[in-house]
Amino acid sequence: MKVIIDSTCYLDDAFIKENDIEVASLHVVVNGESYEEISVDNEFVFKHLNEGNKVSTSAVAPAVFEEMFNKYPNEAILVFPLSQGLSGTYQSAMIAKEMVGRENIHVFDTMVCAYGNENIVLQVVEAIKEGRSVGEVILLAQELSENAEVLFTLTTLDHVVRGGRISKVSAALANIVGIKPVIEMVDGKLEVTRKSRTHKKIVNNFIIKEIKEHASKYSKLYLRVIDLKQDEFAKQIKEGLKDVENIDITHTKYIGPVFSYHLGDEGYGITWTAVR
Numbered sequence: 556m557k558v559i560i561d562s563t564c565y566l567d568d569a570f571i572k573e574n575d576i577e578v579a580s581l582h583v584v585v586n587g588e589s590y591e592e593i594s595v596d597n598e599f600v601f602k603h604l605n606e607g608n609k610v611s612t613s614a615v616a617p618a619v620f621e622e623m624f625n626k627y628p629n630e631a632i633l634v635f636p637l638s639q640g641l642s643g644t645y646q647s648a649m650i651a652k653e654m655v656g657r658e659n660i661h662v663f664d665t666m667v668c669a670y671g672n673e674n675i676v677l678q679v680v681e682a683i684k685e686g687r688s689v690g691e692v693i694l695l696a697q698e699l700s701e702n703a704e705v706l707f708t709l710t711t712l713d714h715v716v717r718g719g720r721i722s723k724v725s726a727a728l729a730n731i732v733g734i735k736p737v738i739e740m741v742d743g744k745l746e747v748t749r750k751s752r753t754h755k756k757i758v759n760n761f762i763i764k765e766i767k768e769h770a771s772k773y774s775k776l777y778l779r780v781i782d783l784k785q786d787e788f789a790k791q792i793k794e795g796l797k798d799v800e801n802i803d804i805t806h807t808k809y810i811g812p813v814f815s816y817h818l819g820d821e822g823y824g825i826t827w828t829a830v831r
Contacts, residue, residue: 556683556692557627559634561615561644562592564672565811574680577623579636581644581813582613589613597815604816612813614643620651624660631689632660633696635676637668640743661693665700666743669814670807671826674779675699677805678828699777699828705740707781707824708757712736712747714819737761738824758788762825763795770802773829780806785823792825 560566562580571578580591585603592612603610615636624632639645648662665672678699682692737749737757751757770776778796782789789806796802810818 556689557630557632558676558680558683559620559623559632559648560672560676561636563637563642563669563811563813564635564676565669565807565809565814566673566676570680574684576676576680577626579615579619579623579644579648581615581642583812583816584611584613585609592812595812597812597820600812600816601820610816612816615647617647617650617654620648621654624651624655624657628657630659631693633679633692634660634662635665635672635679635696636662637672638666638740638743639664640666640740641668641745659689661696663696663700664743665703667703667705667740667826669810670779670781671703671705671740671828673807674777674805674826674828675703677779678777695830698830702773702830703826703828705824705826706737706761707822708735708737708751708754709819709822711819711821714815714817754788758791759795762792766796766802766825766827767799769827769829770799773831774801776802776827776829778802778804778825778827780804780823780825781810782806782808782823783810783819784821788823792823 559577559579562578578593580593582589583592583595583600586608600610634648636644636648645664652660652662665675679692679696682695734750734752735754735757736747737751738745739748749761766778780789780792793804796804
Protein backbone atom coordinates (compact mmCIF):
# COMPACT_ATOMS: atom_id res chain seq x y z
CA MET A 556 0.00 0.00 0.00
CA LYS A 557 1.17 3.50 -0.83
CA VAL A 558 0.10 6.48 1.27
CA ILE A 559 -0.08 9.92 -0.36
CA ILE A 560 -0.64 13.11 1.61
CA ASP A 561 -0.62 16.73 0.57
CA SER A 562 1.88 19.21 1.97
CA THR A 563 -0.57 20.60 4.56
CA CYS A 564 -0.37 17.30 6.44
CA TYR A 565 2.62 18.48 8.43
CA LEU A 566 4.04 15.21 9.64
CA ASP A 567 7.68 15.08 10.64
CA ASP A 568 10.06 14.71 7.68
CA ALA A 569 11.72 11.71 9.32
CA PHE A 570 8.36 9.95 9.71
CA ILE A 571 7.48 10.65 6.08
CA LYS A 572 10.80 9.26 4.87
CA GLU A 573 10.73 6.24 7.17
CA ASN A 574 7.28 5.22 5.92
CA ASP A 575 7.92 6.08 2.27
CA ILE A 576 5.01 8.51 2.10
CA GLU A 577 4.53 10.62 -1.05
CA VAL A 578 3.82 14.34 -0.57
CA ALA A 579 1.87 16.38 -3.15
CA SER A 580 2.65 20.03 -2.63
CA LEU A 581 0.21 22.91 -2.53
CA HIS A 582 1.60 26.30 -3.54
CA VAL A 583 2.21 29.67 -1.96
CA VAL A 584 1.73 32.44 -4.51
CA VAL A 585 3.54 35.79 -4.07
CA ASN A 586 2.80 38.61 -6.50
CA GLY A 587 1.75 36.04 -9.07
CA GLU A 588 4.83 33.83 -8.71
CA SER A 589 4.11 30.32 -7.45
CA TYR A 590 6.28 28.38 -4.99
CA GLU A 591 5.81 24.80 -3.83
CA GLU A 592 4.90 24.84 -0.14
CA ILE A 593 7.58 22.23 0.55
CA SER A 594 10.23 24.63 -0.82
CA VAL A 595 9.47 27.61 1.46
CA ASP A 596 9.00 28.19 5.19
CA ASN A 597 6.80 30.25 7.49
CA GLU A 598 9.29 33.10 7.63
CA PHE A 599 8.97 33.41 3.86
CA VAL A 600 5.21 33.87 4.15
CA PHE A 601 5.26 36.38 7.01
CA LYS A 602 8.09 38.36 5.41
CA HIS A 603 6.06 38.92 2.25
CA LEU A 604 2.90 39.71 4.22
CA ASN A 605 4.75 42.27 6.31
CA GLU A 606 6.19 43.85 3.17
CA GLY A 607 2.68 44.26 1.77
CA ASN A 608 3.11 41.80 -1.07
CA LYS A 609 0.09 39.97 -2.45
CA VAL A 610 0.12 36.44 -1.00
CA SER A 611 -2.30 33.59 -1.67
CA THR A 612 -2.30 29.80 -1.84
CA SER A 613 -3.30 27.30 -4.50
CA ALA A 614 -4.25 23.63 -4.67
CA VAL A 615 -2.32 20.67 -5.98
CA ALA A 616 -2.87 20.24 -9.73
CA PRO A 617 -4.42 16.99 -11.06
CA ALA A 618 -1.28 16.30 -13.11
CA VAL A 619 0.79 16.04 -9.92
CA PHE A 620 -1.46 13.31 -8.57
CA GLU A 621 -1.60 11.60 -11.96
CA GLU A 622 2.20 11.35 -12.04
CA MET A 623 2.28 9.94 -8.51
CA PHE A 624 -0.44 7.39 -9.26
CA ASN A 625 1.41 6.19 -12.36
CA LYS A 626 4.56 5.57 -10.29
CA TYR A 627 2.76 2.79 -8.41
CA PRO A 628 0.71 0.87 -10.99
CA ASN A 629 0.43 -2.32 -8.94
CA GLU A 630 -0.14 -0.92 -5.45
CA ALA A 631 -3.28 0.13 -3.66
CA ILE A 632 -3.00 3.89 -3.11
CA LEU A 633 -4.53 5.74 -0.16
CA VAL A 634 -4.78 9.51 -0.59
CA PHE A 635 -5.46 11.95 2.26
CA PRO A 636 -5.93 15.51 0.96
CA LEU A 637 -7.22 18.35 3.10
CA SER A 638 -10.99 18.87 3.22
CA GLN A 639 -12.61 19.67 -0.11
CA GLY A 640 -14.44 22.47 1.72
CA LEU A 641 -11.12 24.30 2.03
CA SER A 642 -9.23 23.44 -1.14
CA GLY A 643 -9.55 22.02 -4.64
CA THR A 644 -6.85 19.46 -3.81
CA TYR A 645 -9.37 16.70 -3.12
CA GLN A 646 -11.05 17.33 -6.48
CA SER A 647 -7.65 17.28 -8.21
CA ALA A 648 -6.96 13.84 -6.74
CA MET A 649 -10.37 12.60 -7.93
CA ILE A 650 -9.76 13.95 -11.43
CA ALA A 651 -6.36 12.25 -11.52
CA LYS A 652 -7.96 8.97 -10.42
CA GLU A 653 -10.36 9.17 -13.36
CA MET A 654 -7.48 10.03 -15.69
CA VAL A 655 -5.53 6.89 -14.80
CA GLY A 656 -8.69 4.77 -14.70
CA ARG A 657 -7.86 2.57 -11.71
CA GLU A 658 -10.09 1.22 -8.97
CA ASN A 659 -7.32 0.59 -6.45
CA ILE A 660 -6.87 4.32 -5.75
CA HIS A 661 -8.81 5.48 -2.70
CA VAL A 662 -9.20 9.21 -2.03
CA PHE A 663 -10.56 10.08 1.42
CA ASP A 664 -12.38 13.32 2.14
CA THR A 665 -11.58 13.48 5.83
CA MET A 666 -13.44 16.80 6.25
CA VAL A 667 -10.48 18.01 8.33
CA CYS A 668 -7.04 19.41 7.55
CA ALA A 669 -3.47 19.90 8.75
CA TYR A 670 -3.02 18.30 12.18
CA GLY A 671 -6.45 16.66 11.74
CA ASN A 672 -5.18 14.72 8.75
CA GLU A 673 -1.92 14.06 10.56
CA ASN A 674 -3.87 12.31 13.31
CA ILE A 675 -5.64 10.06 10.80
CA VAL A 676 -2.53 9.22 8.78
CA LEU A 677 -0.60 8.29 11.92
CA GLN A 678 -3.17 5.57 12.68
CA VAL A 679 -3.37 4.38 9.07
CA VAL A 680 0.40 3.98 8.83
CA GLU A 681 0.43 2.05 12.10
CA ALA A 682 -2.24 -0.31 10.74
CA ILE A 683 -0.18 -0.91 7.60
CA LYS A 684 2.88 -1.67 9.75
CA GLU A 685 0.80 -4.19 11.69
CA GLY A 686 0.21 -6.07 8.44
CA ARG A 687 -3.52 -5.42 8.08
CA SER A 688 -5.06 -6.14 4.68
CA VAL A 689 -5.93 -3.45 2.14
CA GLY A 690 -9.62 -3.88 2.89
CA GLU A 691 -9.05 -3.58 6.64
CA VAL A 692 -6.96 -0.43 6.26
CA ILE A 693 -9.54 1.16 3.95
CA LEU A 694 -12.32 0.49 6.46
CA LEU A 695 -10.18 1.94 9.23
CA ALA A 696 -9.40 5.06 7.19
CA GLN A 697 -13.09 5.52 6.46
CA GLU A 698 -14.04 5.21 10.12
CA LEU A 699 -11.29 7.57 11.24
CA SER A 700 -12.34 10.10 8.59
CA GLU A 701 -16.01 9.92 9.54
CA ASN A 702 -15.24 10.48 13.23
CA ALA A 703 -12.62 13.22 12.84
CA GLU A 704 -13.14 16.60 14.51
CA VAL A 705 -11.01 19.75 14.84
CA LEU A 706 -11.27 22.54 17.43
CA PHE A 707 -8.88 25.42 18.06
CA THR A 708 -8.65 29.04 19.10
CA LEU A 709 -6.43 31.83 17.75
CA THR A 710 -5.18 35.09 19.21
CA THR A 711 -6.63 36.91 16.19
CA LEU A 712 -8.87 36.05 13.24
CA ASP A 713 -7.24 38.55 10.88
CA HIS A 714 -5.38 35.83 8.97
CA VAL A 715 -8.51 33.70 8.63
CA VAL A 716 -10.49 36.61 7.21
CA ARG A 717 -7.75 37.55 4.74
CA GLY A 718 -7.72 33.99 3.45
CA GLY A 719 -11.50 34.09 3.00
CA ARG A 720 -12.12 31.14 5.35
CA ILE A 721 -14.38 33.10 7.74
CA SER A 722 -16.60 36.09 7.01
CA LYS A 723 -15.63 39.57 8.17
CA VAL A 724 -18.86 39.75 10.16
CA SER A 725 -18.10 36.57 12.10
CA ALA A 726 -14.56 37.72 12.74
CA ALA A 727 -15.64 41.17 13.88
CA LEU A 728 -17.98 39.63 16.45
CA ALA A 729 -15.33 37.20 17.63
CA ASN A 730 -12.59 39.82 17.85
CA ILE A 731 -14.50 41.85 20.44
CA VAL A 732 -12.12 42.65 23.27
CA GLY A 733 -12.07 39.83 25.81
CA ILE A 734 -13.79 37.29 23.57
CA LYS A 735 -11.83 34.24 22.47
CA PRO A 736 -13.22 32.56 19.36
CA VAL A 737 -13.49 28.78 19.11
CA ILE A 738 -13.17 27.53 15.54
CA GLU A 739 -14.28 24.08 14.42
CA MET A 740 -14.60 22.20 11.17
CA VAL A 741 -18.29 22.16 10.21
CA ASP A 742 -19.15 20.25 7.02
CA GLY A 743 -15.51 20.49 6.04
CA LYS A 744 -15.24 24.26 6.50
CA LEU A 745 -13.88 26.50 9.26
CA GLU A 746 -16.57 28.14 11.38
CA VAL A 747 -16.57 30.16 14.60
CA THR A 748 -18.89 27.94 16.63
CA ARG A 749 -18.46 29.22 20.18
CA LYS A 750 -16.91 32.06 22.11
CA SER A 751 -15.45 32.31 25.58
CA ARG A 752 -14.12 35.06 27.81
CA THR A 753 -11.51 32.75 29.34
CA HIS A 754 -9.01 30.15 28.20
CA LYS A 755 -9.95 28.16 31.30
CA LYS A 756 -13.44 27.55 29.91
CA ILE A 757 -12.09 26.53 26.52
CA VAL A 758 -9.57 24.10 28.02
CA ASN A 759 -11.76 22.62 30.77
CA ASN A 760 -15.24 22.69 29.22
CA PHE A 761 -14.86 22.73 25.46
CA ILE A 762 -11.87 20.38 25.32
CA ILE A 763 -11.23 18.22 28.42
CA LYS A 764 -14.85 17.69 29.44
CA GLU A 765 -16.09 17.03 25.91
CA ILE A 766 -13.19 14.72 25.00
CA LYS A 767 -13.90 12.62 28.10
CA GLU A 768 -17.53 12.34 27.00
CA HIS A 769 -16.52 11.30 23.48
CA ALA A 770 -13.97 8.79 24.80
CA SER A 771 -16.68 6.99 26.78
CA LYS A 772 -18.44 6.11 23.50
CA TYR A 773 -15.46 4.50 21.77
CA SER A 774 -12.96 1.73 22.38
CA LYS A 775 -10.09 4.02 21.39
CA LEU A 776 -9.84 7.78 20.88
CA TYR A 777 -6.85 9.36 19.19
CA LEU A 778 -6.17 12.92 20.30
CA ARG A 779 -3.62 15.27 18.74
CA VAL A 780 -2.88 18.51 20.57
CA ILE A 781 -1.43 21.52 18.77
CA ASP A 782 0.09 24.62 20.25
CA LEU A 783 1.59 27.57 18.42
CA LYS A 784 3.46 29.57 21.06
CA GLN A 785 0.82 28.44 23.59
CA ASP A 786 2.61 25.61 25.39
CA GLU A 787 0.93 26.17 28.76
CA PHE A 788 -2.55 25.40 27.41
CA ALA A 789 -1.28 22.27 25.67
CA LYS A 790 0.16 21.09 28.98
CA GLN A 791 -3.17 21.70 30.72
CA ILE A 792 -5.04 19.68 28.08
CA LYS A 793 -2.67 16.73 28.30
CA GLU A 794 -2.64 16.84 32.10
CA GLY A 795 -6.44 16.88 32.24
CA LEU A 796 -6.73 13.79 30.04
CA LYS A 797 -3.70 11.73 31.05
CA ASP A 798 -5.69 9.34 33.24
CA VAL A 799 -8.25 8.39 30.56
CA GLU A 800 -7.03 4.94 29.57
CA ASN A 801 -8.51 4.71 26.08
CA ILE A 802 -7.11 8.02 24.83
CA ASP A 803 -3.87 8.04 22.85
CA ILE A 804 -2.34 11.55 22.87
CA THR A 805 0.19 13.04 20.46
CA HIS A 806 1.40 16.65 20.32
CA THR A 807 2.58 18.96 17.56
CA LYS A 808 3.84 22.53 17.64
CA TYR A 809 3.91 23.21 13.91
CA ILE A 810 1.85 24.24 10.94
CA GLY A 811 3.50 25.05 7.63
CA PRO A 812 3.38 27.98 5.21
CA VAL A 813 -0.08 27.44 3.69
CA PHE A 814 -1.87 27.24 7.03
CA SER A 815 0.35 29.88 8.63
CA TYR A 816 -0.93 32.22 5.93
CA HIS A 817 -4.53 31.30 6.65
CA LEU A 818 -4.37 31.03 10.46
CA GLY A 819 -1.36 32.98 11.74
CA ASP A 820 1.24 31.77 14.20
CA GLU A 821 -0.42 31.85 17.63
CA GLY A 822 -3.11 29.55 18.99
CA TYR A 823 -3.85 26.11 20.36
CA GLY A 824 -6.36 23.34 19.96
CA ILE A 825 -7.06 19.69 19.39
CA THR A 826 -8.16 17.20 16.81
CA TRP A 827 -9.58 13.82 17.59
CA THR A 828 -10.87 10.73 15.91
CA ALA A 829 -11.88 7.35 17.23
CA VAL A 830 -12.78 3.72 16.55
CA ARG A 831 -15.53 1.65 18.13
